[in-house]
Amino acid sequence: MTDRLRIALAQLNPKVGAIAANLALAQTALADAEAAGADILMFSELFLTGYFPDDLLFKPQFVTDAIAAAQDLVAATAKSAVSVILPTIWLDKAGLHNAVLVAENGKIIATRLKRELPNTDVFYERRYFEPGPLSLPVSIKGVLVGIPICEDIWHPWVCEHLVREGAEILLCPNGSPYWKDKQSTRYKLVRDRVAEDRVPLLYLNQVGGQDELVFDGASFAMEPGNRLVLQGNSFATDFIVSDWARGSDGWTCTNGEVKDLTSVEEAPWRACVLGLRDYVHKNGFSQVVIGLSGGIDSAVVAAMAVDAFGPDKVHCIMLPYRYTSQASLTDAKACAGQLGVRYDVVAIGDPVDGALAELAPIFAGRPADLAEENIQSRMRGVVLMAVSNKLGSMLLTTGNKSEMGVGYATIYGDMNGGFNPLKDLLKMQVYALAAWRNTHVPGDCLGPAGEVIPQPIIDKAPSAELRPDQTDQDSLPPYPVLDAILEAMVEQELSIGEIVAMGHDLALVQRIEKLVNIAEYKRRQAAPGPKLTRRAFGLGRKYPITNGYRDATKG
Numbered sequence: 001m002t003d004r005l006r007i008a009l010a011q012l013n014p015k016v017g018a019i020a021a022n023l024a025l026a027q028t029a030l031a032d033a034e035a036a037g038a039d040i041l042m043f044s045e046l047f048l049t050g051y052f053p054d055d056l057l058f059k060p061q062f063v064t065d066a067i068a069a070a071q072d073l074v075a076a077t078a079k080s081a082v083s084v085i086l087p088t089i090w091l092d093k094a095g096l097h098n099a100v101l102v103a104e105n106g107k108i109i110a111t112r113l114k115r116e117l118p119n120t121d122v123f124y125e126r127r128y129f130e131p132g133p134l135s136l137p138v139s140i141k142g143v144l145v146g147i148p149i150c151e152d153i154w155h156p157w158v159c160e161h162l163v164r165e166g167a168e169i170l171l172c173p174n175g176s177p178y179w180k181d182k183q184s185t186r187y188k189l190v191r192d193r194v195a196e197d198r199v200p201l202l203y204l205n206q207v208g209g210q211d212e213l214v215f216d217g218a219s220f221a222m223e224p225g226n227r228l229v230l231q232g233n234s235f236a237t238d239f240i241v242s243d244w245a246r247g248s249d250g251w252t253c254t255n256g257e258v259k260d261l262t263s264v265e266e267a268p269w270r271a272c273v274l275g276l277r278d279y280v281h282k283n284g285f286s287q288v289v290i291g292l293s294g295g296i297d298s299a300v301v302a303a304m305a306v307d308a309f310g311p312d313k314v315h316c317i318m319l320p321y322r323y324t325s326q327a328s329l330t331d332a333k334a335c336a337g338q339l340g341v342r343y344d345v346v347a348i349g350d351p352v353d354g355a356l357a358e359l360a361p362i363f364a365g366r367p368a369d370l371a372e373e374n375i376q377s378r379m380r381g382v383v384l385m386a387v388s389n390k391l392g393s394m395l396l397t398t399g400n401k402s403e404m405g406v407g408y409a410t411i412y413g414d415m416n417g418g419f420n421p422l423k424d425l426l427k428m429q430v431y432a433l434a435a436w437r438n439t440h441v442p443g444d445c446l447g448p449a450g451e452v453i454p455q456p457i458i459d460k461a462p463s464a465e466l467r468p469d470q471t472d473q474d475s476l477p478p479y480p481v482l483d484a485i486l487e488a489m490v491e492q493e494l495s496i497g498e499i500v501a502m503g504h505d506l507a508l509v510q511r512i513e514k515l516v517n518i519a520e521y522k523r524r525q526a527a528p529g530p531k532l533t534r535r536a537f538g539l540g541r542k543y544p545i546t547n548g549y550r551d552a553t554k555g
Contacts, residue, residue, distance in 0.1 A: 001142035003246040007171070008038035008082075011217045011238040013208035015282050016050030017062075023048060023069045026086070029239065030073070033082045036241045039141050042085040044173050044206035045150050046098060048073070049089055051175030051206060051215075057096060057128040063089060070101060078106025083140045085147060087173045095130040100147050100173065102138050110138040114149040115158055121540050122177060122213065122531075125151075134158065137167040143246075146199075150174040153193055153201070163197040169244070169251045170201040178216035178271050179533050183234070183261060187220075194222045200244075200251055202230070207237055209278030212423075212528045212539045214271045218261060221253060229253035234262040235270040236444050262443065268532055269304070269433055269442050272421045275530030277308040279419050280394050289393040291384050291414070292316035292336060292343070294328030295462055297398040297422055299335045299453045300434050304421050305396060306452070307445035311340035315393055318345045319380040321352055323465045327456065334454045339447065348379045355379070373466035377413030385416055394418040397527050402427040402479060404526060404537060405486045406512060407519025408472070415526055423529025424536040426486065427462075427479040434458050477508060485512050491535045500555030513551060520545045 010029040014022040026043060033041040045051050048069045049062075056062045070088040077084050083104045090099035090111060098114040113132020117125035134157070137144040146167030152158040153172055162170065170193070176186065190201050200223045207217035219240055221230035230253060232238040242256035262270055280288060288305050292298050298316075305314045316339075318324075318332045329345075336343035355375050356363075363371070388395040397417030399409045401424055409415050422430060435458060438451045462472045462479075476482055485504055488494045489512065499509045523537045524545060535541045 002039075005040060005141065005143060005244045005251075006036070006038045007202065007242055007244060008033040008036055008041045009202065009204045009219050009232065009238075009240040010041060010043050010047075011204060011207055011219045011232050011240060012044065012047070013237055013278070014044075014047055014050045014206060015208075016053050016210055017056055018050065019048055019065050019069045022050060023072060026073050027076060030076060030080060030082060030084065032239055034080055036239075038082055038241060040083050040085065040145075040171070042171050042173055042202075042204055043087055044204050045087045045175035046089065047087050047173075047206070050210065052123055052210075057089065063091060063096065067091060074101060074103040074108055075106050077103045085171060085173065087149065096128060097132055098125060098129045098149060099132070100149060102140065102147070104140075112138065112147050112149070114152060116151045116155045118151045121534075121542070134161045136165050137162055144168050146170045148172050150176065153189060156193065156196060159193045159197050159201075163199055167199060168246070169199055170197075172201060172203050174203060174205045175215065176205045177213040177531065178267070179531060180268075181264075182216070183218050186218075187222075187228075190220070190222050191226055194224055195226070198224050198250070200224070200229075200253070202242075207233075207235065207274075209275035209282070209530065211279070212275075212531045212536070214275040214530045214532075216262075216267075216271065216274075221256065223252055224250070228258060230256035231258040231261065233259060234267070235274050265436050266440065266442055268425065268429070269307075269437060270444070271532055272425075272530050273304050273308045273442065273445060276304060276396075276419060276421045279528070280309070283394075283418075285392070285394040285418075287313040287315065287391075287393045288396050289315045289317065289384060289387050289391070290396050290398070291380055292318050292332045293465070294318070294325075294330075294332035294335070294457065296430055296434060296453075296457055297400055299331075299457050300430055300437075301396055301398045301421050302335060302339055302341065303434075303437055303447060303452045306339045306341060306447040307442060310446040311448075314339070314341040315387070315391070316341050316343050317384065317387065318343070319348050319383055320345065321348050321376050321465075323376075323467055323470070325465060327460065328465060331454055331457045331460075335452075335457060338450075338452050338454065346383055348376065348383065351382075352376055352379050373464075374410045374413060376466050377410035377464075381410075381413045381416035396421065398422060399526070400425050400427050400430050401537065402482055402486060404523055405490060405519070406476065406482070406515035407522050408476060409522065411522050411525060415522065417527045420527045420529035423526070424532040426483040428483050431458060481508075482512070485509055486516070489513065489516065490537075490541060491533060493535075495553045496551040497553030497555040506554055517543070517547055517550075520547065
C-alpha cells in the first residue's frame with residue numbers, strides 16, 4: 001500500500017482505425033510516463049481503435065487486430081514500473097465490450113467493462129457492445145481505484161457502487177465531443193459525482209477531429225469541496241502529470257496545474273480549425289483550395305484554413321462572372337493578400353455563356369430564373385473541382401448553417417467540396433467570429449495577427465451575385481431574424497405556435513419551416529463539417545427527406 005501516487009493522463013489525438021499508429025502513440029506515452037516517474041498512466045476511451053469506430057466493429061479482423069495491439073501494449077509494461085489503464089475493445093463469451101484493461105508487469109491484472117452504453121444522436125454503442133456489470137474497484141499500487149468509463153458517470157449508481165465497494169479515487173476515461181458550453185456540463189456532472197461520493201475524480205478526454213466530431217480535450221480533476229485541482233489544455237494534446245497523497249480525509253492533489261481554458265469566444269474558432277486540420281490531414285491531404293468570392297463566408301473559411309495549415313497550403317480562386325461587382329473583386333484580392341495565400345482569378349464568362357447558348361433551344365420561351373443563376377454556381381464548382389483534382393488539394397465549401405438550413409445553396413455548385421468548416425455556424429455567428437479573429441490570434445493557429453478579413457467584407461450586404469443588384473435579403477428575411485427562427489426551430493424544436501409567440505410573423509415562420517423541410521435532400525448530400533451544437537444538421541438532427549408532416553400550430 002502507498003500513500004502517494006503520481007498519475008499521468010495521456011490527452012492525445014488518436015485516429016479511428018489507425019491501430020498501429022495509435023499503439024505507437026501509446027508506447028511513446030508509456031515512455032513519457034516512465035520518465036516522469038508516474039505510478040499510473042491512463043489513456044482515453046477506446047484509444048487503440050480511436051473513438052468512435054462505428055461499423056468497423058462489425059469487421060472480425062479489425063476486432064482481432066485491436067485486441068492484438070492491446071496485448072502488445074500490455075507486454076510493454078513488463079519492463080516498466082508504470083501501471084497502465086488502457087481503454088480498448090474486448091471480447092468475451094457475452095460478446096464485444098467497450099472495456100478497460102489494467103496492466104502491470106506485462107500482465108492484465110483486471111478487466112472492467114462499460115456498463116452504461118449511450119444510444120444518442122452521436123454514439124450508438126448498444127448497436128455494437130454488450131453492457132458490463134456494475135464493477136468492482138481495481139487494486140493498483142495498493143490503492144483501490146474505481147474506473148467508470150465515460151457514460152458511466154452520467155448514471156450516479158455506477159460511481160456510488162464503486163465507492164461503496166471501497167474505491168478511494170475515480171479515474172474516468174472519456175471520448176467526449178465538443179459542443180457549445182460542453183465543459184460547463186462536464187464540470188457540473190463531475191462536481192455532482194464528487195459531492196455525492198466524497199472521493200476525487202480525474203476526467204480524461206481525447207482531443208482532435210474525427211469526421212464531424214471535434215474532441216476538445218480539457219481533461220480535469222475535482223476533489224470534494226468543489227475544488228478544481230487539475231485542468232489540461234483545450235483543443236490541443238497534453239500530457240498531464242499530477243501528484244496525489246492520502247490523508248485523513250482521503251486522497252488530495254498535492255501538485256497539479258490548472259491551465260486556462262479556451263474562452264467562450266475563441267472556442268468555436270478553435271473547434272472549426274481543429275476539425276478542419278484533422279479532417280484534411282487524417283484523410284491524406286496537405287493543402288486546400290477555396291472559391292474566394294469577396295463575401296463573408298469564403299473569407300472566414302480562408303482565414304480558418306490559413307490558421308489550420310499556414311498560408312502556403314491555402315489556394316484561393318476568384319471566379320467572376322458579369323454580375324460580380326468590382327467591390328467583390330477588390331475585397332477578395334485584399335483578403336487573399338492579408339492572409340498571404342496564393343490567389344488566382346479564373347473567369348467563368350465563356351463557359352457559362354457557352355452552356356446557356358447550348359441550352360437555348362430547350363430553355364426557349366421561358367423567362368430567366370434560378371436555372372440560369374445556378375449554372376454560374378455549378379460552373380464555379382466544376383472549375384474548383386478541376387483544380388482540386390489536378391493539384392491534389394481538398395476543396396473546402398463555405399455554406400453556413402442559416403443558408404444550409406433553408407436550402408439557400410446550389411447543390412453540385414457552391415456545395416461542392418470535401419469539408420465545410422462553417423456547417424454548424426449561423427450567419428450572424430460567422431460575422432461575430434470574423435470580427436473576433438480580426439482582433440485576436442487563436443492558440444495553436446498559423447495565421448497572421450491583425451486584420452485578416454477586410455472590414456468592407458464584414459460591412460457590406462451579403463449577396464450571391466447571380467443576377468444584377470442581388471442581395472440575400474431578396475429571398476430571405478434579415479439574418480438576425482432568420483437565425484432566431486432557426487435557433488428556435490432547429491436547436492430547440494419549438495412549434496410554429498411557440499415561435500410566433502416569441503414575436504415572429506406567422507407567415508414567415510411557416511415559410512421558413514417549409515424551406516427547412518424541403519432542403520433536407522440537399523443537406524444529405526452536403527460535405528461534413530464540425531459539430532458545434534447539439535442539433536447540427538446531419539449528425540445531430542436526422543429528419544426524413546420524404547416527410548409529410550407539417551406543424552399546424554399558429555400561436
